[in-house]
Amino acid sequence: MDLAIETQDLTKRYGTLTAVNKLNLQVKRNTIHGFLGPNGAGKSTTIKILVGLLKPSEGTARVLGKEVHVDDADARLNIGYMPELPRFPKHLKGAELLDIYGRMYGMTQQERSEQIPKLIDIVGLKGRENDFIGKYSKGMQQRIGIAQALLNSPEVVILDEPSIGLDPVGMVEVRELVKEISKEGMTVFVSSHLLFEVEQVCTHVTIINKGVALVSDTLANVSGMLKGPAMLNVEVAELSDEVVQAIKSLPYVKETSVSGNMLNISLATGDDVRPQVSQQITQAGGVIISMNLKRQSLEDVFIQLISNQKEAKA
Ligand SMILES: Nc1ncnc2c1ncn2[C@@H]1O[C@H](COP(=O)(O)OP(=O)(O)OP(=O)(O)O)[C@@H](O)[C@H]1O
Ligand SMILES: [Mg+2]
Incomplete structure (x- = not known):
């Protein structure tokens, strides 16, 4: 080399x-x-x-x-x-x-x-x-x-x-x-x-x-290394069971949780699937007010590696 x-x-x-x-x-x-x-x-x-x-x-x-x-x-x-x-x-x-x-x-x-x-x-x-x-x-x-x-x-x-x-x-x-x-x-x-x-x-x-x-x-x-699952937090007016079920049926959705108007979606893909998620919610009768995608970054890799090192030493 x-x-x-x-x-x-x-x-x-x-x-x-x-x-x-x-x-x-x-x-x-x-x-x-x-x-x-x-x-x-x-x-x-x-x-x-x-x-x-x-x-x-x-x-x-x-x-x-x-x-x-x-x-x-x-x-x-x-x-x-x-x-x-x-x-x-x-x-x-x-x-x-x-x-x-x-x-x-x-x-x-x-x-x-x-x-x-x-x-x-x-x-x-x-x-x-x-x-x-x-x-x-x-x-x-x-x-x-x-x-x-x-x-x-x-x-x-x-x-x-x-x-x-x-x-x-x-x-x-x-x-x-x-x-x-x-x-x-x-x-x-x-x-x-x-x-x-x-x-x-x-x-x-x-x-x-x-x-x-x-x-x-x-x-x-x-x-x-860590750029795996991302979180999508969607604020939905008219957040119904139908909307949640529609999201759960998407193949790349791992988990969902609801708190108030917020639908928190844990994704099994690193791809940006916001357009598809948005379409799915709208079709199920939900009205999207805001959407926030949180991806793991190099910073997360860095912080995780450094804290792993601390744990290993402790
Ligand atoms: N001449 C020196 N005598 C004693 N200790 C030193 C000396 N130079 C550096 N150190 C220590 O060695 C360690 C590594 O320092 P170094 O300057 O290589 O780090 P660095 O990664 O360049 O940090 P920074 O981002 O702050 O520039 C530190 O704990 C520092 O205090
Ligand atoms: Mg230096």
């Missing part, structure tokens, strides 16, 4: 605290892999090991087939990294910062003068590249951080919570940017504590909590 990132029993302890516990991570090339977990889950610790900033206590981490820390530092030239909440010197201009990083990567003057304007454009900072970073908003600082991570055209881009501190518009822009990066053929490994963000951009997801990976699969498989 062609893996961009692979860890084996990766473990990191800070004193008595095990921040990362026997993590086996496999990130396929050319995927957008979300690394999802609540605060303190061990995301940044794992990422710092992957980029060579921290040493593992046990286990190994490989990026592009090379073992981090053991193989030569050149391997790191193929990795782009944006740290959590990057803060750059305020007295530098955006373009200047990228130029300094470019020189650190050993890029020639010509490479820098080609690549830097292109990246400034991609991250949406065109026209602001000659402003001091001290005058940048948080969103602009995140963007210059992403540009910095892409500077040397790396094969793997590792972004630690790129949309933290951004407003909703900024978050959408970062998501679009991540998709663009992926289209350029790079592998993106991106951490987040926000489910909807991962849900909207990633092809694969690993959920981590307390240093332990709880699940790692394609987004579709992880979302599908």
Whole structure:
């Protein structure tokens, strides 16, 4: 299998605290892999090991087939990294910062003068590249951080919570940017504590909590884990027995319960069957006032996995 990132029993302890516990991570090339977990889950610790900033206590981490820390530092030239909440010197201009990083990567003057304007454009900072970073908003600082991570055209881009501190518009822009990066053929490994963000951009997801990976699969498989029965709550005027029986006769209706004017329908399908249910109620003489479909989301999977883990430990 062609893996961009692979860890084996990766473990990191800070004193008595095990921040990362026997993590086996496999990130396929050319995927957008979300690394999802609540605060303190061990995301940044794992990422710092992957980029060579921290040493593992046990286990190994490989990026592009090379073992981090053991193989030569050149391997790191193929990795782009944006740290959590990057803060750059305020007295530098955006373009200047990228130029300094470019020189650190050993890029020639010509490479820098080609690549830097292109990246400034991609991250949406065109026209602001000659402003001091001290005058940048948080969103602009995140963007210059992403540009910095892409500077040397790396094969793997590792972004630690790129949309933290951004407003909703900024978050959408970062998501679009991540998709663009992926289209350029790079592998993106991106951490987040926000489910909807991962849900909207990633092809694969690993959920981590307390240093332990709880699940790692394609987004579709992880979302599908619990995306089973949905609930449909329908408020019906003229809610008669006939209406209830008509609903019960539908093949995908598992259970029904009635409280006042509310007809609560437990569905055995993940499909959106509201049109059929609505038609059935109307034909049986009911008048629908409102209808609310509650589906299990990735958030439910996440919460369930984390509470299962707590129960298992208790
Ligand atoms: N340098 C350190 N020394 C001691 N403990 C640390 C250190 N860095 C992190 N930790 C602890 O390790 C655990 C994992 O932290 P980490 O920063 O990797 O989590 P995270 O998933 O990135 O969280 P967040 O979403 O808040 O960024 C936490 O309990 C944290 O307090
Ligand atoms: Mg973190």
